[in-house]
Amino acid sequence: xxxxxxxxxxxxxxxxxxxxxxxxxxxxxxxxxxxxxxxxxxxxxxxxxxxxxxxxxxxxxxxxxxxxxxxxxxxxxxxxxxxxxxxxxxxxxxxxxxxxxxxxxxxxxxxxxxxxxxxxxxxxxxxxxxxxxxxxxxxxxxxxxxxxxxxxxxxxxxxxxxxxxxxxxxxxxxxxxxxxxxxxxxxxxxxxxxxxxxxxxxxxxxxxxxxxxxxxxxxxxxxxxxxxxxxxxxxxxxxxxxxxxxxxxxxxxxxxxxxxxxxxxxxxxxxxxxxxxxxxxxxxxxxxxxxxxxxxxxxxxxxxxxxxxxxxxxxxxxxxxxxxxxxxxxxxxxxxxxxxxxxxxxxxxxxxxxx
Amino acid sequence: xxxxxxxxxxxxxxxxxxxxxxxxxxxxxxxxxxxxxxxxxxxxxxxxxxxxxxxxxxxxxxxxxxxxxxxxxxxxxxxxxxxxxxxxxxxxxxxxxxxxxxxxxxxxxxxxxxxxxxxxxxxxxxxxxxxxxxxxxxxxxxxxxxxxxxxxxxxxxxxxxxxxxxxxxxxxxxxxxxxxxxxxxxxxxxxxxxxxxxxxxxxxxxxxxxxxxxxxxxxxxxxxxxxxxxxxxxxxxxxxxxxxxxxxxxxxxxxxxxxxxxxxxxxxxxxxxxxxxx
Ligand SMILES: Cc1cc2nc3c(=O)[nH]c(=O)nc-3n(C[C@H](O)[C@H](O)[C@H](O)COP(=O)(O)OP(=O)(O)OC[C@H]3O[C@@H](n4cnc5c(N)ncnc54)[C@H](O)[C@@H]3O)c2cc1C
Ligand code: SF4
Ligand code: SF4
Numbered sequence: 002x003x004x005x006x007x008x009x010x011x012x013x014x015x016x017x018x019x020x021x022x023x024x025x026x027x028x029x030x031x032x033x034x035x036x037x038x039x040x041x042x043x044x045x046x047x048x049x050x051x052x053x054x055x056x057x058x059x060x061x062x063x064x065x066x067x068x069x070x071x072x073x074x075x076x077x078x079x080x081x082x083x084x085x086x087x088x089x090x091x092x093x094x095x096x097x098x099x100x101x102x103x104x105x106x107x108x109x110x111x112x113x114x115x116x117x118x119x120x121x122x123x124x125x126x127x128x129x130x131x132x133x134x135x136x137x138x139x140x141x142x143x144x145x146x147x148x149x150x151x152x153x154x155x156x157x158x159x160x161x162x163x164x165x166x167x168x169x170x171x172x173x174x175x176x177x178x179x180x181x182x183x184x185x186x187x188x189x190x191x192x193x194x195x196x197x198x199x200x201x202x203x204x205x206x207x208x209x210x211x212x213x214x215x216x217x218x219x220x221x222x223x224x225x226x227x228x229x230x231x232x233x234x235x236x237x238x239x240x241x242x243x244x245x246x247x248x249x250x251x252x253x254x255x256x257x258x259x260x261x262x263x264x265x266x267x268x269x270x271x272x273x274x275x276x277x278x279x280x281x282x283x284x285x286x287x288x289x290x291x292x293x294x295x296x297x298x299x300x301x302x303x304x305x306x307x308x309x310x311x312x313x314x315x316x317x318x319x320x321x322x323x324x325x326x327x328x329x330x331x332x333x334x335x336x337x338x339x340x341x342x343x344x345x346x347x348x349x350x351x352x353x354x355x356x
Numbered sequence: 357x358x359x360x361x362x363x364x365x366x367x368x369x370x371x372x373x374x375x376x377x378x379x380x381x382x383x384x385x386x387x388x389x390x391x392x393x394x395x396x397x398x399x400x401x402x403x404x405x406x407x408x409x410x411x412x413x414x415x416x417x418x419x420x421x422x423x424x425x426x427x428x429x430x431x432x433x434x435x436x437x438x439x440x441x442x443x444x445x446x447x448x449x450x451x452x453x454x455x456x457x458x459x460x461x462x463x464x465x466x467x468x469x470x471x472x473x474x475x476x477x478x479x480x481x482x483x484x485x486x487x488x489x490x491x492x493x494x495x496x497x498x499x500x501x502x503x504x505x506x507x508x509x510x511x512x513x514x515x516x517x518x519x520x521x522x523x524x525x526x527x528x529x530x531x532x533x534x535x536x537x538x539x540x541x542x543x544x545x546x547x548x549x550x551x552x553x554x555x556x557x558x559x560x561x562x563x564x565x566x567x568x569x570x571x572x573x574x575x576x577x578x579x580x581x582x583x584x585x586x587x588x589x590x591x592x593x594x595x596x597x598x599x600x601x602x603x604x605x606x607x608x609x610x611x612x613x614x615x616x617x618x619x620x621x622x623x624x625x626x627x628x629x630x631x632x633x634x
Contacts, residue, residue: 068359069365069367070365070367070368072410072411073410074409074410074411078369078371078408078409078410078451078452078453080368080369080410080453081361082361082362082365082367082368083359083360083361083362084359084360084362084365085357085358085359086357086358086360087357087358108604109604111603113366113602113603114366115366115602115604116362116364116365116366117362117365120360120362225631251604251606252605252606252607253599253600253604253605253606254599254605254607255367255413255414255599255600255605256413257410257411257412257413259410259411263411266410266411268367268410270599270605273599273605273606273607275606275609280597280606280607281596281597281607281608281609282597283570283595283596283597284434284436284437284440284595285569285570285595287569287570287571289596289610289632290632295632299609302611302612303609306612307611307612310612311612
């Protein structure tokens with residue numbers, strides 16, 4: 002069985018059964034139209050058709066704070082390298098966030114490999130979810146082709162109204178359907194309904210910025226000295242929120258934390274942000290991205306230019322989190338539109354052309 | 357949450373035993389370090405290690421000894437903050453953590469058979485010393501060797517005795533300059549760039565290796581280009597903030613390059629169009 006369906010009335014029971022012997026993580030409403038991935042025991046609180054969570058699921062692959070080693074520092078330098086990990090099932094991961102995880106996978110499996118990340122990754126099962134409509138006006142997932150799934154999940158759910166259409170992509174996914182024992186094989190009628198949803202999706206999702214996806218790195222190459230960065234630099238508060246919430250920002254700091262005995266302690270890493278001025282400052286006092294404009298440019302180039310050269314893919318998933326969270330109202334779609342305008346790269350048919 | 361012990365962590369240190377400590381100047385100290393069982397560090401000139409002190413942290417430090425020196429390796433550290441400050445308190449017999457070596461060093465094999473011009477400003481002599489001693493220990497494999505040293509005042513000169521020895525060798529040419537002299541100083545006074553025009557070199561068979569503070573590069577490279585040294589024959593070593601040495605943490609990123617993996621040594625033709633490099 003590669004395609005199955007799950008009746009909506011069974012969702013609650015599905016999560017309950019899953020949660021019986023494993024930790025299940027899903028998006029949950031936190032009020033004020035904010036959502037967060039957290040542990041759930043049943044399906045009651047799971048919020049599927051909403052804007053992306055405050056923090057992306059990267060927090061399970063690359064925790065905000067992670068112990069790399071415990072140490073004993075008295076006479077000699079003794080350390081015990083560790084990885085903190087647990088078996089997890091992530092449920093309700095939107096296609097944009099699946100793309101984000103794929104980006105991180107590339108970064109951390111590139112040599113020298115990050116074994117901590119890879120071990121955690123091996124313990125996580127992913128159940129994806131496809132949005133049938135835009136979550137809000139900040140999203141630009143169509144532009145980067147992450148509005149539809151491109152693999153990276155064990156199971157994938159699509160809302161067919163009274164049931165979920167389910168793609169079983171891996172053996173791990175299949176085992177879940179077997180174990181929970183609530184799924185039925187998909188019928189030709191279900192496949193028809195799926196085709197209709199997809200058709201409708203093609204009508205709803207259109208390129209949010211009038212530029213051809215493939216030409217974006219070129220557009221950025223030409224824009225290095227653009228005034229757009231000056232403008233962003235004037236507005237940006239350098240708070241680092243945009244990089245924290247971004248599913249593909251992975252920069253970190255490594256620090257020691259001694260215990261009270263001052264002999265033992267741990268070496269840990271935590272998320273860091275290229276938007277802090279000290280981020281690229283060296284001992285002589287020289288800071289290599291002193292201006293906020295240069296740091297904002299760096300953030301954008303790390304999404305649309307550099308990863309294209311290294312990993313042949315854009316590192317923006319179009320999730321819109323950076324724009325939603327920014328106190329200075331710096332908006333990714335707006336920035337891209339300005340660049341398109343400035344570089345004369347407007348292509349109104351862009352959305353269709355790349356189908 | 358489970359905590360599993362890792363056998364293959366990139367963050368694991370090797371224990372380095374400090375064999376010798378020597379104060380070089382008011383703020384710089386020299387360390388000779390051996391790995392357990394005399395294991396070789398197996399570095400290339402120009403590579404660096406992460407030096408770790410638990411409870412304090414890690415700092416990237418260039419290996420200043422040549423790989424031809426076996427059994428131990430050497431570092432020269434300037435006290436500027438937390439980790440470097442804590443290192444300065446260590447004594448002979450103490451242990452430090454060592455990770456690495458990391459990065460791309462000087463392309464010594466490509467240098468073979470060619471002339472070398474080494475230009476060191478300030479602390480730049482620390483990584484360059486590794487190359488210079490490597491070349492001296494394999495002297496017949498290289499052409500002419502000329503060294504230009506520059507620092508603020510005579511008191512800031514590092515490796516004085518060794519520099520004197522280089523100076524005495526008939527197969528090495530050496531020139532020093534200081535920004536500000538004192539009464540005993542017999543060498544040149546002025547910026548290091550002022551020494552370059554007078555040099556007699558064959559540009560097509562000369563490799564110029566430049567290491568110094570960020571501000572120095574632009575001016576020195578300009579002089580070297582005037583001498584018609586090809587762009588890919590000019591090598592620089594860039595310093596950036598680094599946390600992992602593994603091309604991940606992002607601190608050392610220079611546009612699309614990660615200094616710790618793609619560098620710290622770069623040829624000028626690779627970086628001349630990289631706006632954040634120089
Ligand atoms: C490839 C490379 C080779 C180097 N070789 C040598 C050497 O041979 N000898 C030597 O004395 N120094 C060398 N340095 C510089 C040395 O790494 C820094 O002086 C040191 O990291 C400062 O750490 P700290 O904990 O003492 O300073 P802190 O107290 O942490 O900070 C003091 C200053 O150093 C900067 N800084 C902090 N951490 C780093 C870091 N990891 N990388 C760069 N800057 C940092 C801070 O922004 C601040 O401006 C090298 C640096 C690099 C990148
Ligand atoms: S969230 Fe906005 S204000 Fe904060 S660093 Fe990012 S762009 Fe600047
Ligand atoms: S840059 Fe903004 S829209 Fe793109 S992936 Fe990061 S947070 Fe989402």
